[in-house]
Amino acid sequence: MLTQDRHTHLLTLLRQDGSIVAKTVSQDLGVSEDTIRRDLRALAQAGQLKRVHGGAVPLAAANAPFDARTSIATPEKAAIGRVAAGLIEPGQTVFLDGGTTAVQVVAHLPPGLRATVITHSPNVAVALMAHEGVQVEIVGGRLLRHSVVTSGAATVAWLARYRPDLCLIGATGLHPGQGITTGESEEAEVKRAIIARSGAAMILASSEKLGAVAAFEIATWRDIDGVVTAPETAAHARALLSATGCAIHA
Amino acid sequence: MLTQDRHTHLLTLLRQDGSIVAKTVSQDLGVSEDTIRRDLRALAQAGQLKRVHGGAVPLAAANAPFDARTSIATPEKAAIGRVAAGLIEPGQTVFLDGGTTAVQVVAHLPPGLRATVITHSPNVAVALMAHEGVQVEIVGGRLLRHSVVTSGAATVAWLARYRPDLCLIGATGLHPGQGITTGESEEAEVKRAIIARSGAAMILASSEKLGAVAAFEIATWRDIDGVVTAPETAAHARALLSATGCAIHA
């Protein structure tokens, strides 16, 4: 294994998992921890990552002019992305919501997957360019600045032409009594519209969303088919949402 | 085995595996490591690969997971971007085509500009997020992989709702007799549709496009209102396109 290969491997790992643990990687690659530490030192010197005790994390926003918001992947979001990516079957047509978690789903798609992905997030669309076998459809409309997805009446109208097998939706609040909610009314409309048209609807849920409630309802528990969480938070999610009869994927 | 054969073999290997280990290859081919090293030196000299300790890796692009999308901006494209950005008046609604030059237009927009930008490029849309005052509309549709813009019947149909004051369009060929052309028929349809709906249409032209002709016509000189070039190539453009009566902005 070349030094360069290790470097790219480390950067890929960083993008996928949101962090690097020196010890783990050294065992995976069969080299000493010293070597990994030296690599991390070099990459940090080159401004490609930030060293921390025990390993490394991505740089904080400043350096990346483009996908500043999308590239900061927390380990939990990476884990959710991995699980959600596993739910997509070859040949399916899938709607992918916007947000950092959705980008993580893309990062964990099996290489060579053949599928069709519909999205209203330009970030997700760009990330999907790395997957040769995936056909991408973008939903047009006005781009919301804070969440970087299209929305509004035109977007909802455009959605009418799709009937995806599966949709993966982000949300701000998942509450056993109050249902699934988000903080932006236009976004809520889009999410609601696509859930209604999808064969199956899954909610991408990081731990801080569990038990929370936001201002606008996206769906009730009857409307959706599953919640995707990180393995670490699965037990918590199951306990909280047991009454809803909703499946938990982790 | 001929030297030439080894060279092509090495380049093939590089494409397949993403890296070359001198020792391994020398054993596989039954030649000494010195020979492989000499080959690598020659190929590196010819700019076909990058030598590293232990072997070789592809030049920049393919290997680095990052800059696949943040494509390299040549000084000329940056210059064109600067000129084109200056053509946009506050308050206008502008259609921006895809491509690296269009991203450069965004990079040179005056900070604080208030305007509406319509685009079918997710890259351009993401780049525009840096401009608080710009409202962004994305044109939906199927995403073409090689140029990273949406196109097809749905995209053209969607365009019907816009009447921008100005459109900035990329092209592959600008020829005084053959008009403005591009190499992809679907893209040509989109460009033609938006030019027809715009108050003014400008073509973004880097020097290698001047005098060139591609397979699909976008527009005749009657249809467009100006060509944007870098200051260095303005004289050349004026000479070449004088008969068309088309304004040159530089």
Add this chain to the structure above:
DNA sequence: CGGTATCGTGCAAAAACGTGCAGAGTCAAG
């Protein structure tokens, strides 16, 4: 505040590198 994991540095072995040189093969002129 103590224990443990991680880090940095110096060092030596191993791997890879560059260079000079000689043998083998090729080719064209004589």
Add this chain to the structure above:
DNA sequence: CTTGACTCTGCACGTTTTTGCACGATACCG
């Protein structure tokens, strides 16, 4: 056919880079 120039290849030798280990210092965690 011979000769000399040229190229390609492999080997030897000294240099540089990389790697793993030892040991003291430092940072996290309960």
